[in-house]
Amino acid sequence: MTDLPQAKDARSGANTPEYSVSELSGAIRRAIEGEFGHVRLRGEISGYRGPHASGHCYFALKDDKAKIDAVIWKGSFGRLRFKPEEGMEVIAQGKLTTFPGSSKYQIVIEAIEPAGAGALMAVLEERKRKLAAEGLFDEARKKPLPFLPKVVGIVTSPTGAVIRDMLHGFNERFPTRVLLWPVRVQGEGSAAEVAAAIRGFNALSADGKVPRPDVLIVARGGGSLEDLWGFNEESVARAVAESDIPLISAVGHETDWTLIDLVADARAPTPTKAAEWAVPKYSDLIERVESFDSRQRTAMRRVLNDVRSHLKASARGLPRLADLIAMPRQRFDAVDGRLSRALLSNTRAHGTRLARTGGRLNGAPLVQKISRLDERLQTLDRRRHRALAQRLVDSRRTLDGRAALLKSLGYQSVLARGFALVRDDAGLMVRSAGSIAPGAALGIEFADGRIGVVADGTPPLDRSGRDPQIDTKPPRPKKGGRGGQGSLF
Template structure:
């Protein structure tokens, strides 16, 4: 118990925490730390929480929302960076951390390594495959440009298109550098693809994604995975015109065509109108000249063929003579044909006198009467036969006979029921004996029988049996199972057993925010 007369100063928890905070901020007010980015968290507040680590230690860091929006590159896990800021503490959890104001890659090599890793990943998904490339339209009516609306790039593109072939150009304004540039460019590509043909805003026939030259950090937004996926998924043909001819980004590999410069993209997108008009005029002249030569040749061939044909009067002389001969024979043939048909008509009309018709009707009536009498007699015979059969069946279905048949059926049913009960009992006894034998076999093979002879089963923390001493580490928690139950234990090695920590120390460790990695240093 502390001496009540002691003159040692007493501090509250807040006083000691903020005193430590001030001390660390004074000592480490401005530092540059080099390390590899580990865990990265982006909550809805806009702040970024991350870990800087090397092979032995981990340093927690935070980038406030205002500083995060000004970063040249976005933090990604595994990237080696140099962070600039100050070291401070977080009294709420008794931990220290670095408030980062600026973040830059640790040399171009770090970004290139990350770029190569991302390139291999996207290439394995087939986003750069040649079969995905689409053919550019030869003469687009509308061109969509995704770029900054205030830079020199859009002016160069509009100027070159106006010189070569003036047409409708739609500009989707985006930031081409900074934290949000990748997301804005991807949204621009998807936005042009979402336009419907025939809508209020015309759908582009071609998309150009353009930006001027710069360093790898300046062009990093065009290496964003979202931009690459949007370019590969575009249904509209896409030209990438990012940077100068020596610069390259991942969107260049996913686009349908890469232009060396934004101006070159405009030259690729549209032809020269004057050249097209000259070509059309030349083709028109060649077509007219060829058509005139063809008509002249056909006229010459027609005249030659006409000169070889006989005169028209000679061609019609023989058919006219045949016509005159047929016309002279037609009158006589009509008279003979009429006489022949009249003779046939007279012969038929003689057979259709009223006497002949009356006789035929009487014969048909007699035949119908005969058939009616035969049908009535046949119906009576059939009815009599069915009545006799019905009477015979009714004679067999007397009440006495039915009661006799019912008594025989009940006796047979009782006999079958007795046989079924005996068979069921025998089968039940057989299955019980078989089940009893399997139970004995199972008990003989179970490891529980071995435990009853004084043995034990030792399992690790995951519940798997441990089969070798080499798999037991010093201080490992194990479970020992005996015949009448199990209990937990701890394995002891060659070192001395450390005494357990006091309960108050355990609570203090829990309130400090959880355990830390084995490689991390301690402040205590």
Template structure:
């Protein structure tokens, strides 16, 4: 075993010695390279790789340094990192602790910007079909910007000059590592406001920032901001930087304004211009109405000249009305007379004598039909019987007997049917006669006479309906329910003398009493 004087180091001692040597030798370095793996821990620290075509070095950026970056580190971005070298004894690795990082020139950022623009455009976030029209006069305008800058003052001042509106400000950072997340959260927050709530929902959004370098405006190129602007349901105006500055949010927004003041001009019209335009429209409308009224009045006067006078229009109708009015009275009277004559005719037909004659006539016709029916049957039966007898003489005895029996049966059936038909006819006529008798009794005046009334006839046997036309000494007959009596008209207040043919006891002459509800008959 060889003996040596070299000191022995433990692993920890050697690692610590190397760490002191590296940190003392490389306490301040600037490294240029391309970012490889980029990992953001939950603590906020950023772990990444810097590489070129031959080597790779680990790098770490603490949370405080990462929050001050004006851009987001991404894989493939070329950067210049300033910091110091150190080692990690637990893994025997060396690494650079970054204290400052910046893109390796504007060309690198523009290349990254162009690559991200192509990616988002391929997804359709910049498509013109997604863009919506701005409201003509929004009631509420939401502004996403810094509350301390000059941007919000410029927007409010321009809105007051043109058309004052209600403005809601969502304060955010507009530069730095946290700015992109706050801007996206503000856009999503305005869209999350429900209509009709305590906080009014904006009708239009303005995302604004003043001018600056590409690094200062880089938060508006972040993917999270661009996607939030494209997904906004509220129309959005981007007003980032000056007229020459262009960010990716400009492509995703519905309208791009060159400056924040220009965004306020796009948001609302000029109130004075609207009032002037409204006044002009009112004057044009009044003039158009006057011209229309003049044209309509001229048309009306021209049409009136072609119309006849009103009195000539109603003259014929008035004359026709007078003519019909004169005809109405006679027509009503003649109609009443026709109906009275018809009623009298029906009354005559309903008298017992007429109904009796009608019943007798119907009975006579029934008997005549019966006689004619019997005679016709006899005329039909006699030839058939003679033919039957002649046929019977020509047939053999057996066939003759059979045919005689068949003919006899047929004749018997015919006679039976004839008898049944006669009985049915007689029964039907008897029922009709009974119905007519019932009607006769119902319409007969005999029932009325039985209730205490009397039928008055003159000497010619005509029914008397009015007593004023009867002359003195006129003979009348009164038919009661049980008898008929002859009377003579003596005069008003005289009693009716009994008929000479009727013997009655003399009685004192008394003054006739007239019922209060009925006057004297004679």
């Protein structure tokens, strides 16, 4: 009986009001929400598997001693500037509440950000390794920039100084058509707008109302790592990699770098420099064209000089006209004489034989046959004379034509125009005055003969035909004269 009083004492709170499970759970929820309200919580993301089929995200925040469940509703997830990733240390801002269905408390996150620049760099390095493993940074997949694009597409903010500087650069270097796709370059939704702009430019038709650009420039001014974070999003990097149009990245200053700098076909240190890379400088093009024109003219002159020199050398190697036609003419005359004598002798022989045969034969038919043969023989003789005369005329015409061609190619025709050929004592042609020593014996060949001379050592004349040591003024041309003898060829 000694246990009964104790039992009565245990039931001494029987007058305390009773709560249902739901009532107590609601009271605890109100107490937690009223005590803490909105909080900022720092911890490492654990158990993150991406959005649920419903669009909500469920995971936990932990440190080395404790763990708190977390949830991000679908509406809040779409507005997040930074998306959660497994293992990322973050600072979450939200409302502390409970989940009655499992008797646990949790934080409903409304905003989330990496815990310092170190966390951002860790996320950036992880994305960099992932995209590099997929080959998005390979040089082999990068496309060359067009030399002279007709249309340039720019993805940037329409109100910043970046677009004004770039348009000024285009006007200074090479005015061209520019299409601007306005986007936000910082804050929530900026990454999605940039990716949509790149894909939108690529979706344009080449012959559409809005022409498809030949090159794209994604540009933004400098800023902190957080300001430039939109260009480190994986969606932007993949849009750049998928672009069929060559793309120049011009985000931040020269010391800044983002993921699209590694994926783009070219990375400019500044937006102004990107405009310079996109189009050539007009004055440089004019200078290059003039340089090519000068080189072409020089090459043509060199070719003409080579051909002229080769022609002169070939002409010097040809034999003299008289030597070339002397032997054929002599053979022709000999054949002509022998042919005439042979034909005459042959005719006489046939006539003698015919007469001898006619003396032995008698009868009118034979006389008639002989008469016909004689007429035929006379006819053949006349035809022979005509054919021989015509062949001689044709052969002489051909020979005269070749003789005239040889004469036009020989240097004697040049001498006939008033020039002279100078040879040294060995009979070799003298090409320059500087190669003649004073007192040297020379031979000068004119059209009508040769003479011998001795060099007196007088300095050679310049190209104008005057002695530079005597007369420094150019000679006055005579009235009606041509002012110079002209070139040998």
